[in-house]
Amino acid sequence: MTATSHDLSWLDDVTMSELERNPYPTYERLRREAPIAYVPVLGSYVASTAEACREVASSPHFEGVITPAGGRTFGHPAIIGVNGDIHAELRGMVEPQLHPSEVDTWVDDLVRPIARDYISKIEDRGHAELVGEYCEPVSVRSLGDLLGLQSVSSDKLREWFHKLNRSFTNAGVDENGEFTNPDGFTPGDEARAEIQAVVDPLIDKWIEQPENTAISHWLHDGMPPGKTREREFIYPTIYVYLLGAMQEPGHGMASTLVGLLGRPDQMEEVVDDASLIPRAVSEGMRWTSPIWSATARISTKAVTIAGVDLPANTPVILSYGSANHDTGKYDAPTEYDLHRPPLPHLAFGAGNHACAGIYYANQVMRIGLEELFEAIPNLERDTREGVEFWGWGFRGPTSLHCTWEV
Incomplete structure (x- = not known):
């Protein structure tokens, strides 16, 4: 099945904890030895180079599929794992509010007051842990308000996306394809139950009285007069938003x-x-891609990718975080470099399942950093505290302690 001459038996020893802690060494070796390879602990082939990821993501012989752990977490039909008419309807449901010309009309008024509010809580203190006290809260509050979840606290939104994250990335399987940690889905189950308890009454209200919220639009837009989409149809995509769109x-x-x-x-x-902030953000997204390895495709026919023959119905996980460290495309990719030539990266995916919220996400990050640097221009990292990154499916720093003079 594979054209590689390398002995890949070392992949049998790769563990989920190893990938969550630091996936880069494993994927660096994969890029070198086998850009398409079967990783037993994931129960799936993975694409690790930029070329292989782009080829799979854009190939007419692959379509979207959700990973088993993702499917267990979100249910069906989640926008990231469906195709054909269902995918077209879901993309048509979410994309109008995310078109750049539409986003430009409201994103500043949405995000800037939220960013300023969180800065006001820390700027006179002279120190903060910025992941938990600024970056995540600005992200979840902005999207929560866009969805219509103003009644849900930012702490609860953060709790939901962390629980969904743990569930979605609980990907380890045994030789029979069974999950090795079934209890790892409990946090996601708890989050979904809480989400439904909050959102069901809002949906009841929006069915009768539409409002200018994303979920209300999802219920009504494109539907015949007097009809709304079933809540069961949109809930999996709500969960996608409450994880990936809040995390990224x-x-x-x-x-x-x-x-x-x-x-x-x-x-x-x-x-x-x-004006350099968008460039800084683009490099940050390449350097550590937030959606590191959370999307997949499945072959619709027998196909050969990177010298590997894949039968029909073979899933392939797209490791965009690995692709963005491909030495075939980037010099010294492990280094953050604002002045790197502005080559395209894969942090937002590729093909017809690329992230629908690319423009929105970039504007949230731009505005958040504009406000932070305007208010606290003398920001420094507190070197008494280390910075640890975590995650294989979704990746980011777990904390960022900073200080500044006031």
């Missing part, structure tokens, strides 16, 4: 900060010139 801007912002703080000269450039 917060952790993209945090990773960008870690990168800049490790390059003080580049940090100074960005603080002095806010």
Whole structure:
């Protein structure tokens, strides 16, 4: 099945805890030895190079599929794992509110007051843990308000996406394809039950009295007069938003900060010139891709990718975080470098299942960093505390302790 001459038996020893802690060494070796390879602990083939990821994501011989752990977490039909008419309806449901021309009309008024509110809680203190006190809260509050969940606290939104994250990435399987940690889905089950308890009454209200919230639009837009979409149809995509769409801007912002703080000269450039923030964010997203390895495709016919023959109905996990460290595309990819030539990256995916919220996410990160650097231009990392990154499916810093003079 494979054209590689390398002995890949070492993959039998790869563990989920190893991938969650630091997937880079495993994927660096995969890029070198087998850009398409079967990883037993994942129960799936993975694509690890930029070329292989793009080829699979854009191939007419592959379609979207959700990973087993993702399917167990979100249910069906989640927008990231369906195709054909269902995928077209779900994309048509969510995309109008996320079109750049539409986002430009409201994103500043939505995000900037939220960012300023969280800055006001920390700026006179002279220190903060910015992942938990700024980046994640700005991200979840912005999306929560967009969805219509103003009644849900930011702490609860953060709790939901962390629980869904743990469930979605509980991907380890045994030789029979059975989950090795079935209890790992309990946090996601708890979050879904809480989400439904909150959202069901809102849906009841929005069915009768539509409002200008994303979920209300999902119920009504494109439907015949007097008809709404069934809540069971949109709930899996609500869960997708409450995980990936909340996680990505917060952790993209945090990773960008870690990168800049490790390059003080580049940090100074960005603080002095806010027009550099989008470039800084793009490099941060490449350097540590928030959606690191959470999407997959499945072959619709026998196909050969990177010299590997894959039968029909073979799932392949797209490891975009690995692709963005491909030395065939990037010089010194493990380094954060604001001045790297602006090559395209894969942090938002590719093909017809690429992230629908690319523009929105970038604007949240831009505005969040604009406000932070305007209010606290002398930000420094507190070197008494380390910075640890975590995650294989979704990845970002677990904390970022900073100080500044007030």
